[in-house]
Amino acid sequence: MIRNIAIIAHVDHGKTTLVDKMLRQAGAFRANQHVEERVMDSNPLEKERGITILAKNTAVNWHGTKINIVDTPGHADFGGEVERILRMVDGFVLLVDAAEGPMPQTRFVTRKALALGLRPIVAINKIDRSDAEPLRVHDEVLGLFIDLEATHEQLDAPFLYTSSRAGTATPELEQPGTDLSPLFQRIIDDVRAPKGDPEGPFQMLVSTLDYSSFLGRIAIGRIERGRVKVGDSVVLLPMGEPGIVGEEPGIERGRVTKLYTFDGLHRVEVTEASAGDIVALSGFESIEIGKTFTSVEQPERLLGIAVEEPTISVDFIVNNSPFAGRDGKFVTSRQLRDRLFRELERNVALRVEPTDSPDTHTVSGRGELHLGILMETMRREGYEFQVSRPRVITRQSESGERMEPYEELMIDVPEEYVGVVMEKLGPRRSEILEMRNNGQGSTRLTFKIPSRGLFGYRSEFMTDTRGTGIMHHRFLEYGPWAGPLAGRKRGVMVADREGTVVAFALGNLQERAQMFVEPGDLVYEGMVAGENARPGDLDVNVTKEKKLTNMRASGSDDNVLLEPPRAITLEYAMEYIEEDELIEVTPQTIRLRKRVLQANDRKKAARAARVADAV
Numbered sequence: 001m002i003r004n005i006a007i008i009a010h011v012d013h014g015k016t017t018l019v020d021k022m023l024r025q026a027g028a029f030r031a032n033q034h035v036e037e038r039v040m041d042s043n044p045l046e047k048e049r050g051i052t053i054l055a056k057n058t059a060v061n062w063h064g065t066k067i068n069i070v071d072t073p074g075h076a077d078f079g080g081e082v083e084r085i086l087r088m089v090d091g092f093v094l095l096v097d098a099a100e101g102p103m104p105q106t107r108f109v110t111r112k113a114l115a116l117g118l119r120p121i122v123a124i125n126k127i128d129r130s131d132a133e134p135l136r137v138h139d140e141v142l143g144l145f146i147d148l149e150a151t152h153e154q155l156d157a158p159f160l161y162t163s164s165r166a167g168t169a170t171p172e173l174e175q176p177g178t179d180l181s182p183l184f185q186r187i188i189d190d191v192r193a194p195k196g197d198p199e200g201p202f203q204m205l206v207s208t209l210d211y212s213s214f215l216g217r218i219a220i221g222r223i224e225r226g227r228v229k230v231g232d233s234v235v236l237l238p239m240g241e242p243g244i245v246g247e248e249p250g251i252e253r254g255r256v257t258k259l260y261t262f263d264g265l266h267r268v269e270v271t272e273a274s275a276g277d278i279v280a281l282s283g284f285e286s287i288e289i290g291k292t293f294t295s296v297e298q299p300e301r302l303l304g305i306a307v308e309e310p311t312i313s314v315d316f317i318v319n320n321s322p323f324a325g326r327d328g329k330f331v332t333s334r335q336l337r338d339r340l341f342r343e344l345e346r347n348v349a350l351r352v353e354p355t356d357s358p359d360t361h362t363v364s365g366r367g368e369l370h371l372g373i374l375m376e377t378m379r380r381e382g383y384e385f386q387v388s389r390p391r392v393i394t395r396q397s398e399s400g401e402r403m404e405p406y407e408e409l410m411i412d413v414p415e416e417y418v419g420v421v422m423e424k425l426g427p428r429r430s431e432i433l434e435m436r437n438n439g440q441g442s443t444r445l446t447f448k449i450p451s452r453g454l455f456g457y458r459s460e461f462m463t464d465t466r467g468t469g470i471m472h473h474r475f476l477e478y479g480p481w482a483g484p485l486a487g488r489k490r491g492v493m494v495a496d497r498e499g500t501v502v503a504f505a506l507g508n509l510q511e512r513a514q515m516f517v518e519p520g521d522l523v524y525e526g527m528v529a530g531e532n533a534r535p536g537d538l539d540v541n542v543t544k545e546k547k548l549t550n551m552r553a554s555g556s557d558d559n560v561l562l563e564p565p566r567a568i569t570l571e572y573a574m575e576y577i578e579e580d581e582l583i584e585v586t587p588q589t590i591r592l593r594k595r596v597l598q599a600n601d602r603k604k605a606a607r608a609a610r611v612a613d614a615v
């Protein structure tokens with residue numbers, strides 16, 4: 001017996017923690033085996049950030065039933081991935097945080113899962129939180145299902161109250177759970193068994209990909225019908241209309257070289273698998289998401305899966321800063337290009353395009369996190385490069401109108417900050433969709449806003465709400481171009497010469513600036529050293545030592561008290577910079593710089609621009 005489920009939720013609502021506890025309680029580990037927390041978040045970036053980036057398959061055995069589980073990412077940039085893996089499961093566990101309630105990503109993934117006709121099991125999670133309101137959230141989830149036009153059967157979904165962290169589930173709040181058996185039982189009783197006939201001709205949809213340097217692309221999906229053995233000759237059909245396929249270009253014939261099923265944290269090599277099970281399969285050159293594997297005798301195509309289109313682009317540029325090559329292993333345009341194209345093997349929602357300049361490639365993705373993860377991965381591998389300010393990808397509507405991406409933005413703030421949020425978001429062309437009192441002095445605001453309007457807002461928001469606000473956004477739809485938007489309000493402090501940053505210099509500047517560098521850092525002319533408290537850029541000398549002559553003997557003013565510099569992360573930098581700036585990314589540092597480094601050249605360019613404007 002087999003059950004196939006996906007665990008879906010908004011970011012951080014506790015999916016991976018739940019899967020962890022399911023693995024433990026189903027005995028996937030040896031009694032004395034040391035296993036890390038949230039073991040499914042296996043890649044280093046996932047561990048470090050505490051988020052899931054890639055959906056992952058695992059499986060447990062519960063009293064004789066094999067349960068294939070897909071843990072999915074909750075961040076909006078990876079929503080497309082969740083949508084794809086839903087095609088290989090027969091039911092889903094929807095986790096909703098018992099305090100936060102349904103969030104934008106909850107809505108998105110639930111909509112997709114319900115539309116596929118999958119039956120939900122709802123887990124109101126984190127009931128151990130002191131601010132948990134499981135009953136309110138229960139109602140909100142039902143409201144969401146009705147909103148999304150769930151069928152009667154779907155509305156009848158079982159609800160459980162869970163704590164992923166404690167590893168407990170219960171159908172009744174009055175009766176605290178002791179373990180996850182109620183959840184396992186629901187999965188076995190309520191998720192339908194996969195329905196394919198194991199005796200029919202082989203058929204399988206490629207729902208997701210993996211990649212290994214030995215095997216190349218690996219297709220992962222649920223066997224819809226029939227069985228498959230290592231060494232079998234099968235065909236891989238290109239996407240197209242479902243049904244029997246005649247002769248057409250793009251059909252690959254080949255043999256299955258490796259076949260795996262899932263068991264706990266491992267992929268187990270098997271010689272044969274049959275309908276209903278989720279497998280990984282290799283041996284084909286042209287594996288792509290949405291294609292169908294079938295037997296040679298009956299090439300019957302399944303409905304494909306479209307991979308979501310990117311919404312933002314950045315340029316990756318060879319590092320040409322004065323410090324280029326100081327700590328990177330891979331710095332040439334050739335190395336950069338090869339690495340970017342290699343990424344396409346596994347990162348299906350990414351696009352890479354050459355430009356007129358061999359030093360520059362345009363890379364497009366689903367959002368700043370999607371692109372930021374790629375940059376972070378590359379710098380860890382030893383790459384060095386520069387990145388431009390992100391641009392949204394516009395489209396033409398059918399009537400020829402220019403369209404741009406819009407996001408749904410959800411903000412939770414203490415009431416006293418509602419005013420400042422509205423004031424800041426207005427000029428960014430937002431439209432308020434809903435405003436609701438969340439109880440406990442907190443207000444939830446929902447906006448529709450052009451993606452462009454959000455650039456640079458997060459840092460303002462954190463300052464404006466003194467770190468108490470929470471904001472989430474996700475791509476909503478393409479809408480009419482919103483017109484020009486104001487850029488960054490404040491200017492930057494630009495280093496006017498190369499050298500080592502000195503405390504004395506920062507001490508003099510910090511009243512008028514928030515610095516990005518600290519004493520001992522190296523700077524070059526044209527590098528951005530901090531944010532000016534006012535509009536307009538300023539060239540400053542951050543290497544200036546205190547004059548030793550005519551100095552009083554007292555040492556007191558040697559100890560300048562410095563504010564800590566603002567930490568520059570990749571995503572922060574992408575939101576922050578302007579068109580005339582770049583992010584320099586190396587294994588050791590992230591620096592911001594002006595495209596034009598020499599102060600004189602920048603002045604000339606600015607003058608020329610003013611003249612051009614005046615004409």
Ligand SMILES: Nc1nc2c(ncn2[C@@H]2O[C@H](COP(=O)(O)OP(=O)(O)OP(=O)(O)O)[C@@H](O)[C@H]2O)c(=O)[nH]1
Nearest residue numbers: 011012013014015016017051052074126163164165
């Ligand atoms: N209080 C409490 N915290 C929990 C519970 N479950 C998870 N957490 C915490 O919530 C945070 C996020 O948990 P994850 O399991 O990584 O959440 P996720 O849904 O997998 O997140 P993404 O994969 O990034 O979408 C972690 O700090 C967990 O320790 C719970 O039942 N109660």
Ligand SMILES: [Mg+2]
Nearest residue numbers: 015016051052
């Ligand atoms: Mg996770």
